[in-house]
Amino acid sequence: MDMTEHASQLATRAATGVAALEARDITKSLPLGRERIEILRGISLRVAHGEFLAIMGPSGSGKSTLLGIIAGLDNPTTGQVWIDGVDITRMGEARLAAIRNTKIGMVYQAFNLIPTLTAQENVEVPLYVGTHAGSPAARARDLLRLVGLEHRLGNRPTQLSGGEQQRVAVARALATNPAIVIMDEPTGNLDQKNSENVLQMIRDLRGATGTTFIIATHDPNVAAAAQRAIRIVDGLIATDAA
Numbered sequence: 686m687d688m689t690e691h692a693s694q695l696a697t698r699a700a701t702g703v704a705a706l707e708a709r710d711i712t713k714s715l716p717l718g719r720e721r722i723e724i725l726r727g728i729s730l731r732v733a734h735g736e737f738l739a740i741m742g743p744s745g746s747g748k749s750t751l752l753g754i755i756a757g758l759d760n761p762t763t764g765q766v767w768i769d770g771v772d773i774t775r776m777g778e779a780r781l782a783a784i785r786n787t788k789i790g791m792v793y794q795a796f797n798l799i800p801t802l803t804a805q806e807n808v809e810v811p812l813y814v815g816t817h818a819g820s821p822a823a824r825a826r827d828l829l830r831l832v833g834l835e836h837r838l839g840n841r842p843t844q845l846s847g848g849e850q851q852r853v854a855v856a857r858a859l860a861t862n863p864a865i866v867i868m869d870e871p872t873g874n875l876d877q878k879n880s881e882n883v884l885q886m887i888r889d890l891r892g893a894t895g896t897t898f899i900i901a902t903h904d905p906n907v908a909a910a911a912q913r914a915i916r917i918v919d920g921l922i923a924t925d926a927a
C-alpha cells in the first residue's frame with residue numbers, strides 16, 4: 686500500500702467518528718506478598734484517529750503499564766479497551782496478535798530487539814507475519830534510512846549503541862504502516878540530534894499518513910510537539926490538556 690492510499694484509509698476511519706483508542710475505567714492491580722498493589726486506579730481515555738497524545742508523569746506512576754494494556758500486551762484487572770472500535774479486552778490470543786500486527790506499532794521502553802537478527806532483519810520481522818504489500822527487505826531498508834541507519838543494516842543489536850537500537854525499534858514499529866503507534870520513551874536514550882530526528886519522523890508521518898501517536902515521555906520536546914498531554918500520577922489521570 687502506498688502512502689496516499691494509507692492516508693485516505695485513515696481519513697475514512699477518522700470520518701466515521703470511531704476513536705483510534707478508547708479505554709474505559711482501566712484498573713490494574715498485582716499481588717505483592719499478601720497485599721495487592723494498585724498500579725492503575727481507573728483510567729478512561731479517548732484518542733481520536735490522527736491525534737498525537739503525550740503521556741507524562743513521574744517514574745512509577747503507571748505509564749508503561751497503561752501502554753502495555755492499550756497495546757493488548759497485558760490485561761487490565763477491570764475495564765475495557767477498544768482499538769478502532771473493536772473490544773480487545775480478553776480477546777483470544779490469535780485475533781489479538783492479528784490486531785497488534787496490523788493496527789499497532791510499538792516501541793518498548795527496553796527496545797526488545799531480537800539479538801540474533803540484524804537491524805534490517807529486526808525491522809522485517811513484522812512484515813513476515815500476516816500479509817503485507819511490497820518487499821520486506823526494501824521496506825526495512827527505507828525505514829532504516831529514514832532513521833539514519835543505512836550504514837548499520839547488517840549489525841546485530843549488540844553491535845549497535847543504545848540510541849541506534851532505539852532507532853531500529855522505531856523503524857520496526859512503523860514497518861506495517863500501523864494506524865496507531867505506541868511509544869514508551871522513544872527518545873529516552875537519544876542525544877538531542879537523534880531525538881530531533883525521531884520527532885521529525887513523527888511529524889512527517891503525521892503529515893503524510895495521519896497516523897495516531899501515543900507516546901509516554903519525560904522529554905519536554907516530545908510533549909511540546911504533541912497536540913495533547915495527559916499527566917498520570919499514582920495510577921490516575923491528574924491533568925488532560927490540549
Ligand SMILES: Nc1ncnc2c1ncn2[C@@H]1O[C@H](COP(=O)(O)OP(=O)(O)OP(=O)(O)O)[C@@H](O)[C@H]1O
Nearest residue numbers: 715717724742743744745746747748749750751794
Ligand atoms: N510486574 C510487576 N510487579 C509488581 N509491581 C510492578 C510490576 N510492574 C510494574 N510494577 C509497579 O507499578 C508501578 C508503575 O510502573 P510503570 O512501569 O507503569 O511506571 P512508569 O510510569 O512507566 O515509570 P517510568 O517513568 O519509570 O518508566 C511501579 O511502582 C512499579 O514498581
Ligand SMILES: [Mg+2]
Nearest residue numbers: 748749794869
Ligand atoms: Mg515506563
